[in-house]
Amino acid sequence: MxxxxxxxxxxxxxxxxxxxxxxxxxxxxxxxxxxxxxxxxxxxxxxxxxxxxxxxxxxxxxxxxxxxxxxxxxxxxxxxxxxxxxxxxxxxxxxxxxxxxxxxxxxxxxxxxxxxxxxxxxxxxxxxxxxxxxxxxxxxxxxxxxxxxxxxxxxxxxxxxxxxxxxxxxxxxxxxxxxxxxxxxxxxxxxxxxxxxxxxxxxxxxxxxxxxxxxxxxxxxxxxxxxxxxxxxxxxxxxxxxxxxxxxxxxxxxxxxxxxxxxxxxxxxxxxxxxxxxxxxxxxxxxxxxxNYWKKSFIYINSSDSLANQVGKNYQLFRYMLGANAKGDWPTKFNGGLFTFDPQLTDTSFKFTPDFRNWGGGTHTAQNQRLVYWPMLKSGDFEMMKPQFDFYLNILKNAEIRTEAAWGHKGGSFTEQIENFGLPNPTEYGWKRPADFNKGMEYNAWLEYEWDTVLEFCMMILETERYNGENIQKYIPLIESSLTFFREHYTYLAKQRGAKTLDANGHLVLYPSSAAETYKMAYNASSTIAGLKTVLQRLTEIKSASEEQKQNWKAMLNTIPPISFREFNGKPTISPAKLWERLNNTESPQLYPVFPWGIYGAGKLGLDTAINTYQLDSDVLKFRSHIGWKQDNIFAARLGLTDEAARLTTLKLKDSGRRFPAFWGPGYDWTPDHNWGGSGMIGLQEMLMQCDGTKILLFPAWPKTWDVHFKLYAPYQTTVEGTLKNGKIESLKVIPESRRTDIINMLK
Missing domain, CATH: 2.70.98.50 (putative glycoside hydrolase family protein from bacillus halodurans)
Structure with missing residues (x-):
């Protein structure tokens, strides 16, 4: 007692x-x-x-x-x-x-x-x-x-x-x-x-x-x-x-x-x-x-390390800022949310009105938006994810219209830098594009052939069903249309090149593709392959799907090519693609099979290869940072690299340097930088708890010196609340109790 x-x-x-x-x-x-x-x-x-x-x-x-x-x-x-x-x-x-x-x-x-x-x-x-x-x-x-x-x-x-x-x-x-x-x-x-x-x-x-x-x-x-x-x-x-x-x-x-x-x-x-x-x-x-919002989910850190305490405090403050749009019809924008202020106080050269924010108001940058919404699964804020899902559902018809008009095939094509009505941003599409340039394409070196960011939102939708038993039937047409685009478009492109639509192994040839905005004119981008495989596999597990639907998804799954690899220092690493022509940005999509797609990670096969990628790939090392949308802290947490995850997540979630501690930025975007805060939240959650099928891994990348009281959500309508003190679990409450047998304490 x-x-x-x-x-x-x-x-x-x-x-x-x-x-x-x-x-x-x-x-x-x-x-x-x-x-x-x-x-x-x-x-x-x-x-x-x-x-x-x-x-x-x-x-x-x-x-x-x-x-x-x-x-x-x-x-x-x-x-x-x-x-x-x-x-x-x-x-x-x-x-x-x-x-x-x-x-x-x-x-x-x-x-x-x-x-x-x-x-x-x-x-x-x-x-x-x-x-x-x-x-x-x-x-x-x-x-x-x-x-x-x-x-x-x-x-x-x-x-x-x-x-x-x-x-x-x-x-x-x-x-x-x-x-x-x-x-x-x-x-x-x-x-x-x-x-x-x-x-x-x-x-x-x-x-x-x-x-x-x-x-x-x-x-x-x-x-x-x-x-x-x-x-x-x-x-x-x-x-x-x-x-x-x-x-x-x-x-x-x-x-x-x-x-x-x-x-x-x-x-x-x-x-x-x-x-x-x-x-x-x-x-x-x-x-x-x-x-009730605060009772639903939390992470409280109590440590002799003052920076660790800042991490716990600012996790809560940023979740508070996200809660401001809990009942909105539109997603929370990555570039300031609802809390921007006079722009010249962020950049002295921007002597504009308070309406200003960099990277637009109605323009949707999915690579950034995804980091605002992924942490809501483990925080249990499922109702707050609906505006982001409905954003895509509302623009689906327009995305399908432009596909049909441009290429004559089916499927919704969702570009990066997309407007809130589903068409590419006009400047990124290109005002001075060549007259005979493919009218479905953005005339833009960073964004061309980047279609796969929608897959992360498809996966989030699927995960709300797995985490919270959500009825996602109205979103199935969106997910199917997004997948149909890849099948139809890469079949269409193959037909432009020759008589065969599949390679010698019966796989789609994903060329040209794009590994994020970084590896351009890529052949079989690993980030795209990981997304297609994971979404299709997850679809086949939906109980409400018909047998015909499942067979169609399995058939497409069989046509997705394997992820490619390369070596550094004689050790295997995940390659960003089979081949590519140039680099345009500083992302590390060769680690997207780790996050968001979860093919590699703590307790999974191939962990050593994924760690090699993090530690040896020269591009990954060159691009590493905690600023803005960088997600190296999440990669480190998913790979069980405790010291590295703690270092980068601390840099992410420490006080912003502005008077309000969670007004980070501008980073690559604007202030307050919501994809900075979101990626920090994800990293901290993944340090505490990771989920693999029915398994729940506790403390896979958690420093023993960080005492913590937390409550997070896991798949299959499960909540896990626990306290760690002096490196030992002092209390653990799992609901439903039957899921306790799925807990694995990674500190042991």
Whole structure:
């Protein structure tokens, strides 16, 4: 009984220490020193500057006519007399309950402001309490009060990127007082980048039947406060961006002020604007949702190594940021999610508006996006994966149309750098492409023949069935179409070269192919082969599939060529392909059979060959890094290389160097860098637990000096919760209990 009590106390203390709040006792210099607050599909940046509270408003799916992911404006809250002009100040992210609390004392005046987002309704709340009567003044500020032409690098925020066609402009919003409310909205123009891209890619005859998420899209919101009245306009400039402000103010001084910002979109299913809103009850329900979110899954590290503790803390903080889009219709973007801030605070040369993010808003870069979503399997956040899966399902028809139009065969072709309507990004497709160039291809040295990133999302879909028993029937056409493309396209290409469609061994000839963006004009890229083999094998295991379907998948599986190998120092290693012409990037796709595909790894056949690849391949060694989307930490964890996995994961998940510890970046992309955080999460999970069929490997790459309390998900609706202290398991809870016999302690 004593030992059980000791463990329980240690867990409680550890939880309290490691899931600690982020607390600041001084105000921020600018928006780069903001805190994230999220809920539902809304994310806001909150900071206090010169005694005033600021909020940047973001929501999933706010794509304008150029496919920029627009912010919904900035809110400023000023209190008079001002409690934040005194000597005592605190801003705290209450992680467990999912909100920010700001307190200030100025002489005898003290006040508290709670900033939170309703998880169940698209409402941002500011709740002000004070011991003396004060006036609250809330302003809505917008830099889109007039049309704004975007030039040069600023177009990297939209789908035109560095090659705009003529004048590109961000259209103005409609902003006005309506009684005591401030209303703001953006209505997309009749012609959007969708129309431009369809014309560019020769698909106008199909246009009326194609999925178009930008058409007639409008979004905005309403800001109002209890007993507040309209109080006029003003102008100003924040950093390099001019803006105009609309203000509402308390009708009379009070000790309690409530301000709500309802965000709206034409895509919303229903309107809640006229419904009675009880902020107190909603706040309580909101806290309950976040409490349950943290109970679902966690990793708390308690170590004498302060950097290891940072890893545990920042794992939780990044998962919090991902939770901001738990109920969104669109995936969380890899290049900042819902929490970007003024771009010149990331790159001083980018003196653009807060709408800017590098690598676009509606453009989908799958190599990056996958790292945001893979960790959600082991964290049990299956419902949060649905927007990413639906992204592909929604654009499937368009992807199939372009395949048929370009090559006359079946299957959905999903390129890298794909728009949210399923066609290649127009700049990557090429505005100055040769007239006779294959119209299905991107005219781009990095992206040509890179089709296989969709396979990782197909695999994630399949894994939600294996992990959580999800019904994935609606996604089977997507998976089948993605596979059909490979069979049909490489048969089509073979017919262009000669009379035979298969090689001497009855295998498809995957040429030209591409091993990630790195090994170009490849013959039988190993990353593609590993993806096709793994997805097809997993499909054959689905219980709901018909026997005919399984036979078709098995038949295709038999046509997939084997992975190729090469030698370094006389030892066998996985080759990135059988042959290739050139290198264009710095990925290591020869290790993709380790992650994400899991063909090689701890406890599996061929582990020595995979380790040789990691340790000896000259390209792998040259490309190794922890920055951005690099996944060497994941490879090391999967291979059971404990010291290396710990070193690289620590570099990934240590404090970002910005005021908020999990605002990593820009890396290769932008700040906050969500594929940086996602790859860090995956690496830490894989250090703790790996799954191979029914086997659950615990601590396959975990340092014995890192005490940990964790709860993670495993296949077959299994959760594993355990504590490790001084290198020994002190408690282990497996649900269902029958799965305990599948646990293998790799520390023994």
């Amino acid at each position: 004593l030992s059980v009590l000791f463990v329980s106390l240690w867990l409680n203390n550890n939880t309290q220490a490691q899931q600690r709040n982020v607390t600041w006792t001084s105000q921020s210099k600018n928006s780069s020193e903001s805190m994230p607050v999220g809920g539902g599909d809304i994310g806001i940046n909150v900071w206090v500057e010169n005694g005033e509270i600021y909020l940047y408003l973001s929501r999933s799916g706010t794509f304008d006519e150029n496919n920029t992911l627009l912010k919904l404006g900035r809110v400023k809250l000023k209190l008079s007399p001002n409690p934040f002009e005194g000597k005592t100040f605190k801003q705290e992210l209450i992680l467990k309950d999912g909100y920010v609390q700001i307190t200030g004392i100025n002489g005898k005046l003290n006040a508290q402001v709670n900033v939170w987002i309703d998880v169940f309704k698209p409402i941002v709340n500011l709740e002000v309490k004070s011991n003396n009567n004060i006036i609250a003044e809330a302003s809505y500020e917008s830099w889109r009060f007039e049309d704004r032409v975007t030039i040069g690098k600023e177009n990297n925020q939209n789908s035109y990127k560095w090659a705009p066609q003529g004048i590109v402009k961000t259209s103005k919003d409609e902003i006005a007082f309506n009684g005591n409310k401030i209303e703001f909205s953006h209505q997309n123009n009749a012609e959007t980048v969708f129309d431009v891209v369809v014309k560019q890619q020769g698909l106008e005859s199909y246009k009326s039947t194609m999925f178009n998420p930008l058409k007639n899209l409008s979004f905005g919101g309403v800001m109002q406060g209890e007993n507040m009245v309209a109080a006029g306009n003003y102008t100003g400039q924040y950093l390099s961006t001019p803006y105009k402000g609309w203000t509402i103010r308390s009708a009379k001084p009070s000790t309690s002020n409530q301000i709500a910002i309802l965000l709206k979109s034409s895509r919303d299913n229903n309107s809640i604007e006229n419904q009675k809103y009880n902020a107190t009850k909603s706040f309580a329900a909101n806290k309950t949702w976040w409490n």
